Amino acid sequence: xxxxxxxxxxxxxxxxxxxxxxxxxxxxxxxxxxxxxxxxxxxxxxxxxxxxxxxxxxxxxxxxxxxxxxxxxxxxxxxxxxxxxxxxxxxxxxxxxxxxxxxxxxxxxxxxxxxxxxxxxxxxxxxxxxxxxxxxxxxxxxxxxxxxxxxxxxxxxxxxxxxxxxxxxxxxxxxxxxxxxxxxxxxxxxxxxxxxxxxxxxxxxxxxxxxxxxxxxxxxxxxxxxxxxxxxxxxxxxxxxxxxxxxxxxxxxxxxxxxxxxxxxxxxxxxxxxxxxxxxxxxxxxxxxxxxxxxxxxxxxxxxxxxxxxxxxxxxxxxxxxxxxxxxxxxxxxxxxxxxxxxxxxxxxxxxxxxxxxxxxxxxxxxxxxxxxxxxxxxxxxxxxxxxxxxxxxxxxxxxxxxxxxxxxxxxxxxxxxxxxxxxxxxxxxxxxxxxxxxxxxxxxxxxxxxxxxxxxxxxxxxxxxxxxxxxxxxxxxxxxxxxxxxxxxxxxxxxxxxxxxxxxxxxxxxxxxxxxxxxxxxxxxxxxxxxxxxxxxxxxxxxxxxxxxxxxxxxxxxxxxxxxxxxxxxxxxxxxxxxxxxxxxxxxxxxxxxxxxxxxxxxxxxxxxxxxxxxxxxxxxxxxxxxxxxxxxxxxxxxxxxxxxxxxxxxxxxxxxxxxxxxxxxxxxxxxx
Amino acid sequence: xxxxxxxxxxxxxxxxxxxxxxxxxxxxxxxxxxxxxxxxxxxxxxxxxxxxxxxxxxxxxxxxxxxxxxxxxxxxxxxxxxxxxxxxxxxxxxxxxxxxxxxxxxxxxxxxxxxxxxxxxxxxxxxxxxxxxxxxxxxxxxxxxxxxxxxxxxxxxxxxxxxxxxxxxxxxxxxxxxxxxxxxxxxxxxxxxxxxxxxxxxxxxxxxxxxxxxxxxxxxxxxxxxxxxxxxxxxxxxxxxxxxxxxxxxxxx
Numbered sequence: 066x067x068x069x070x071x072x073x074x075x076x077x078x079x080x081x082x083x084x085x086x087x088x089x090x091x092x093x094x095x096x097x098x099x100x101x102x103x104x105x106x107x108x109x110x111x112x113x114x115x116x117x118x119x120x121x122x123x124x125x126x127x128x129x130x131x132x133x134x135x136x137x138x139x140x141x142x143x144x145x146x147x148x149x150x151x152x153x154x155x156x157x158x159x160x161x162x163x164x165x166x167x168x169x170x171x172x173x174x175x176x177x178x179x180x181x182x183x184x185x186x187x188x189x190x191x192x193x194x195x196x197x198x199x200x201x202x203x204x205x206x207x208x209x210x211x212x213x214x215x216x217x218x219x220x221x222x223x224x225x226x227x228x229x230x231x232x233x234x235x236x237x238x239x240x241x242x243x244x245x246x247x248x249x250x251x252x253x254x255x256x257x258x259x260x261x262x263x264x265x266x267x268x269x270x271x272x273x274x275x276x277x278x279x280x281x282x283x284x285x286x287x288x289x290x291x292x293x294x295x296x297x298x299x300x301x302x303x304x305x306x307x308x309x310x311x312x313x314x315x316x317x318x319x320x321x322x323x324x325x326x327x328x329x330x331x332x333x334x335x336x337x338x339x340x341x342x343x344x345x346x347x348x349x350x351x352x353x354x355x356x357x358x359x360x361x362x363x364x365x366x367x368x369x370x371x372x373x374x375x376x377x378x379x380x381x382x383x384x385x386x387x388x389x390x391x392x393x394x395x396x397x398x399x400x401x402x403x404x405x406x407x408x409x410x411x412x413x414x415x416x417x418x419x420x421x422x423x424x425x426x427x428x429x430x431x432x433x434x435x436x437x438x439x440x441x442x443x444x445x446x447x448x449x450x451x452x453x454x455x456x457x458x459x460x461x462x463x464x465x466x467x468x469x470x471x472x473x474x475x476x477x478x479x480x481x482x483x484x485x486x487x488x489x490x491x492x493x494x495x496x497x498x499x500x501x502x503x504x505x506x507x508x509x510x511x512x513x514x515x516x517x518x519x520x521x522x523x524x525x526x527x528x529x530x531x532x533x534x535x536x537x538x539x540x541x542x543x544x545x546x547x548x549x550x551x552x553x554x555x556x557x558x559x560x561x562x563x564x565x566x567x568x569x570x571x572x573x574x575x576x577x578x579x580x581x582x583x584x585x586x587x588x589x590x591x592x593x594x595x596x597x598x599x600x601x602x603x604x605x606x607x608x609x610x611x612x613x614x615x616x617x618x619x620x621x622x623x624x625x626x627x628x629x630x631x632x633x634x635x636x637x638x639x640x641x642x643x644x645x646x647x648x649x650x651x652x653x654x655x656x657x658x659x660x661x662x663x664x665x666x667x668x669x670x671x672x673x674x675x676x677x678x679x680x681x682x683x684x685x686x687x688x689x690x691x692x693x694x695x696x697x698x699x700x701x702x703x704x705x706x707x708x709x710x711x712x713x714x715x716x717x718x719x720x721x722x723x724x725x726x727x728x729x730x731x732x733x734x735x736x737x738x739x
Numbered sequence: 740x741x742x743x744x745x746x747x748x749x750x751x752x753x754x755x756x757x758x759x760x761x762x763x764x765x766x767x768x769x770x771x772x773x774x775x776x777x778x779x780x781x782x783x784x785x786x787x788x789x790x791x792x793x794x795x796x797x798x799x800x801x802x803x804x805x806x807x808x809x810x811x812x813x814x815x816x817x818x819x820x821x822x823x824x825x826x827x828x829x830x831x832x833x834x835x836x837x838x839x840x841x842x843x844x845x846x847x848x849x850x851x852x853x854x855x856x857x858x859x860x861x862x863x864x865x866x867x868x869x870x871x872x873x874x875x876x877x878x879x880x881x882x883x884x885x886x887x888x889x890x891x892x893x894x895x896x897x898x899x900x901x902x903x904x905x906x907x908x909x910x911x912x913x914x915x916x917x918x919x920x921x922x923x924x925x926x927x928x929x930x931x932x933x934x935x936x937x938x939x940x941x942x943x944x945x946x947x948x949x950x951x952x953x954x955x956x957x958x959x960x961x962x963x964x965x966x967x968x969x970x971x972x973x974x975x976x977x978x979x980x981x982x983x984x985x986x987x988x989x990x991x992x
Contacts, residue, residue, distance in 0.1 A: 657992050660992075661992070675987070676990035676991065677957075677986055677987045677988070677989055677990055677991055678991060679952055679953035679954040679957065679991050680952070680991075681952055681954050682954050682957075706950070706952060707950075709903065709905045709992075710901075710903045710905060710906050710950045710951065710952055710953075711901055711903065711949065711950035712901065712950075
């Protein structure tokens with residue numbers, strides 16, 4: 066049926082001057098359409114992907130059977146219907162999603178009316194434009210490599226269009242050479258083009274909708290969902306030896322408001338002029354210097370090691386000790402910290418804060434309260450009460466699992482005395498409720514625990530699966546003390562990471578499971594490469610550019626200086642490429658270069674080979690005019706002639722080069738004396 | 740004399756303005772005794788054909804030579820007959836300014852491998868000629884230096900002389916230069932390029948080499964190209980000086 070469709074088509078009129086498209090170029094153009102539009106399939110509505118795919122297949126069939134192109138009215142109808150569909154789907158024809166959809170649709174339609182060479186150039190230009198749109202979705206290494214390959218394909222298609230039929234390998238090689246020649250210029254533009262702050266490509270706000278990370282509340286199940294993601298949360302680089310695994314508590318927000326189910330941060334207490342609301346951290350050990358490269362999570366907090374003593378600029382320390390950026394982190398960014406693992410935090414605490422750390426929802430969890438009241442009567446100090454709680458977790462039949470049963474109204478009661486199966490959020494939550502019921506100020510802290518050192522580049526990788534919740538209690542004169550009730554239940558969680566502490570049937574990401582073999586090595590390499598890409602390509606911001614420029618001797622460069630440097634270096638690049646192409650003609654074989662060198666060196670003696678002179682004629686003339694140089698020239702001419710015009714052997718090239726060296730060593734003055 | 744030296748069968752045709760194709764090719768006559776037509780081969784059925792003063796014959800007769808020279812066969816009365824191997828045509832021409840000449844068409848000139856201008860003999864050669872008295876009886880005394888089957892094998896060896904891609908590049912550059920040059924009305928034809936390769940191979944073979952050098956091409960180019968190139972600023976064919984100028988415009992690498 067399709068065949069009859071294109072047989073009935075009217076022949077399109079093309080102006081006689083426009084050169085017609087060569088039949089053999091079509092596969093190239095269809096490959097261009099596929100390569101530039103194909104990867105967009107994942108973010109296009111399925112009907113559009115299907116339509117575009119069908120159009121391309123249809124065009125390929127027309128090509129294969131030498132059929133006619135569809136009539137204009139059919140194409141016009143398709144354009145109107147497709148555009149209406151896109152407008153209906155996205156409620157607009159502009160913006161990223163609708164714009165890309167329109168471009169892909171055009172890319173699929175344009176080949177349907179491709180008759181003249183001019184149409185093919187339109188497809189190429191559309192391809193280059195469509196290529197750029199991929200950066201709106203992904204800026205990973207894989208995208209970069211794919212786009213470089215596609216740019217080569219586009220160039221190859223241009224060569225095919227204007228150069229006629231040649232072997233595919235020759236075309237691709239030529240295109241690769243052209244792209245390779247453009248790389249230095251690309252590098253100069255990348256390094257020196259004045260940068261704007263913000264990410265490499267400014268993204269619309271909707272790009273942050275799907276970011277994963279800790280949320281600003283904690284309820285049973287919220288962390289165990291996060292843990293199933295193997296996505297990277299941040300990477301850390303220590304300036305010295307990284308601390309041991311069990312001390313890597315990366316602090317996120319602290320929660321002290323509890324409604325019986327969900328933990329939330331308290332609104333900060335009203336500023337009290339009499340007591341310090343500013344957190345005071347006394348370091349008891351040499352601080353550790355490190356920097357973290359945080360993936361965007363759309364929240365203000367930064368993940369610092371417990372507890373930070375020096376913060377990066379543009380950030381503050383909240384009263385609950387988490388480091389806060391001024392703006393939500395919406396692009397990957399690097400922060401430098403210093404933290405002290407041994408510390409006294411807020412030896413004296415604001416009374417309003419302590420009151421908040423003791424509040425419990427009234428009427429809930431009566432059995433827990435009773436147990437805590439018993440401990441309070443029997444035990445003297447808060448630390449003893451805490452130890453009793455941990456002993457309770459350790460000695461009773463508690464079980465660490467990602468799939469705990471659902472809990473009802475008295476969640477903590479049910480957990481402590483009935484189900485006894487839970488994840489870190491259950492333990493942290495139950496512990497804090499116990500402490501508060503026993504009169505010890507306590508709160509929940511969420512963040513990440515542990516991480517994995519990548520042996521390739523030494524970065525510590527922390528994933529969403531390392532998300533963790535622990536607790537803090539406040540003791541008079543000792544300040545806030547970190548207590549991790551999960552460690553009492555499953556010590557291996559803290560010592561060896563999440564992968565070691567959960568059973569094989571738990572829904573953990575496969576990445577965390579892979580703990581041996583070549584797959585892990587491969588993963589480490591890939592992540593190291595990815596990290597380098599993030600640090601040096603995507604993370605190349607105005608500040609890094611300034612650093613680089615001052616290293617190049619352009620301190621405090623303004624945009625005018627930068628443009629000047631850009632023009633100068635870009636010009637140098639172009640000159641180098643031009644020199645390379647024109648002077649060192651890439652096709653000149655070695656024997657010709659050697660022979661030309663030999664003849665150039667003879668010029669010292671006043672002998673100049675005419676361009677049209679063959680080697681034997683030239684040698685005969687040298688014998689006549691300069692008999693002393695004759696034998697050497699004869700030898701060189703014979704070697705060159707064999708190499709160039711006969712069946713030369715490789716050693717003859719060496720012989721020719723040796724002649725060239727020997728002629729250099731003959732002093733010109735000796736000849737003059739003779 | 741050449742035919743004698745090579746031990747080949749020779750015939751000579753003196754071209755005149757009233758000659759007909761049958762005079763060159765041959766004709767069928769009725770044999771009364773055997774009641775059938777019998778083909779009497781013309782002068783062309785020989786190994787060396789000397790076409791003397793070829794431009795005195797009419798174009799019709801000249802073109803009778805065309806098929807023979809290109810295809811090495813003649814078709815008479817619907818029957819195709821192969822010519823003997825090897826087959827050479829040597830033609831002499833009167834200066835075209837003389838009365839009663841029909842200039843050869845370009846297509847036929849293109850079929851001649853070379854044109855060699857004899858000119859006047861030099862002093863020593865002329866002296867030897869005068870001393871011998873220009874006798875024709877010396878011809879009979881010449882002993883062939885080749886047997887008839889040696890020549891084809893020599894021809895095959897010459898045709899096997901190596902031609903490298905670099906040499907073809909050079910040769911093509913020369914041929915293209917004749918086509919783009921303003922000096923000539925037409926450039927060299929592909930047939931001329933083939934003739935140039937064949938002649939250059941033979942030259943290299945005579946020089947005792949197994950590969951063709953640009954020098955070989957340069958040496959044979961005037962003979963191969965002069966009669967094929969028409970000067971655009973005069974009515975005559977290219978002179979050797981024009982070809983030397985052409986050679987000097989193309990670099991050898």
